[in-house]
Amino acid sequence: MRVLVLVDHAVGISGPHRNVVGTLNALSAREDVDLRVLTGKIDASEPYATRCEIRLGFEPHQPRQAWKNLGLLRDAISDRDVVYVPTGLKSFLYAFAVKGKRKLVAGPNVTPLPLPGRHDSPGQLELRLMADVWFEASKCRRDHVVSETGNQKVQYIHHAIDTAKFNPDFRDTSVWENYNIPADTLKVLYVGHDRAPLKGVSCLLDAIAIINKTRNNLSKLSFIFCGSLSCHTLERIQRIENAYHLGFLTGEQLPRVYASSDISIVPSSWENFPFTVLEAMASGLPVIASRTGGIPEQVTDRETGILLDLAEPSPQGHRHRSDASVLLAEAVIMLASDKQYRRLLGQQARKRVLDHFTEKRLGDDLVELFTCLLSEAPK
Numbered sequence: 001m002r003v004l005v006l007v008d009h010a011v012g013i014s015g016p017h018r019n020v021v022g023t024l025n026a027l028s029a030r031e032d033v034d035l036r037v038l039t040g041k042i043d044a045s046e047p048y049a050t051r052c053e054i055r056l057g058f059e060p061h062q063p064r065q066a067w068k069n070l071g072l073l074r075d076a077i078s079d080r081d082v083v084y085v086p087t088g089l090k091s092f093l094y095a096f097a098v099k100g101k102r103k104l105v106a107g108p109n110v111t112p113l114p115l116p117g118r119h120d121s122p123g124q125l126e127l128r129l130m131a132d133v134w135f136e137a138s139k140c141r142r143d144h145v146v147s148e149t150g151n152q153k154v155q156y157i158h159h160a161i162d163t164a165k166f167n168p169d170f171r172d173t174s175v176w177e178n179y180n181i182p183a184d185t186l187k188v189l190y191v192g193h194d195r196a197p198l199k200g201v202s203c204l205l206d207a208i209a210i211i212n213k214t215r216n217n218l219s220k221l222s223f224i225f226c227g228s229l230s231c232h233t234l235e236r237i238q239r240i241e242n243a244y245h246l247g248f249l250t251g252e253q254l255p256r257v258y259a260s261s262d263i264s265i266v267p268s269s270w271e272n273f274p275f276t277v278l279e280a281m282a283s284g285l286p287v288i289a290s291r292t293g294g295i296p297e298q299v300t301d302r303e304t305g306i307l308l309d310l311a312e313p314s315p316q317g318h319r320h321r322s323d324a325s326v327l328l329a330e331a332v333i334m335l336a337s338d339k340q341y342r343r344l345l346g347q348q349a350r351k352r353v354l355d356h357f358t359e360k361r362l363g364d365d366l367v368e369l370f371t372c373l374l375s376e377a378p379k
Contacts, residue, residue, distance in 0.1 A: 024048035026363030138294025160362035168284030200267030206325035270318035286345035
């Protein structure tokens with residue numbers, strides 16, 4: 001099977017591009033896939049970088065390079081069976097322009113066309129006329145697209161995580177010395193940004209204030225924030241004695257921080273299928289998260305983590321309930337108070353990832369999708 005993956009870059013600096021990296025690692029590990037990648041930038045430290053054919057120079061966001069992009073794509077696509085665009089509307093449009101009789105697969109992070117009357121879902125133009133297969137990252141999101149469009153052919157394939165990279169074996173409490181954080185405290189971890197209110201960072205900070213007032217009988221807690229945060233949020237963190245911001249971590253730093261923490265919190269009022277949940281579970285952490293979007297497809301409530309009803313319907317979209325901070329505080333206090341239960345959830349979280357969310361499983365799912373697509377009778 002000859003596959004071309006077309007993407008603006010293959011460096012995992014965001015959720016969609018972490019999926020790109022995982023996809024390339026998964027497909028390049030298979031002997032039944034002849035994988036070629038046309039992109040603008042790669043991560044030479046990732047396994048795919050030495051396991052597949054890589055062609056550089058594709059820059060879909062540069063209008064002046066349109067003819068060069070088309071030339072590169074025509075050359076790269078010439079002997080391929082399937083063209084797969086995992087993310088990027090512009091990459092998808094380039095692929096559609098030159099695909100010919102080849103099969104075009106789009107998803108799970110291709111942005112729909114910005115046409116009048118659209119909400120947040122692709123339409124029949126993308127689903128029936130442009131892509132041969134369109135898939136989403138969660139069943140929840142797939143069901144939403146089906147409901148919006150009536151197209152029953154939309155599929156879903158769950159994201160995967162590198163279970164060797166995110167691994168409880170990397171637990172090393174001496175890591176906290178690098179950040180001047182007390183080693184003898186229970187570490188509660190948030191990884192992400194605060195660019196949208198739905199991320200729930202403000203609710204989490206309110207919950208920390210509640211916890212700090214009511215934790216008399218608890219062991220000491222440290223609240224760790226990783227990611228790019230606004231000046232307002234950073235000012236709030238600085239005013240909390242037991243809260244710490246580590247910045248945006250790269251390389252081996254983030255997996256070590258995950259593995260050396262004790263509880264992970266994902267307080268969003270909406271998420272599709274967040275990598276932060278998979279990273280925490282793969283690292284052996286129980287996850288406290290909102291029962292929203294695709295998170296219940298990741299976290300099994302009371303078995304691998306704690307799901308809370310943090311969100312409420314709103315004309316403005318997904319927003320937090322007025323008591324969301326209280327619910328978060330209660331969940332943290334409960335897990336912090338029960339070491340045995342906390343560790344059991346973490347162990348079961350790791351097992352669930354190994355059973356359902358490995359890159360091997362992702363490769364299997366993609367190859368099955370491509371195989372079924374190629375076996376269809378010509379129209």
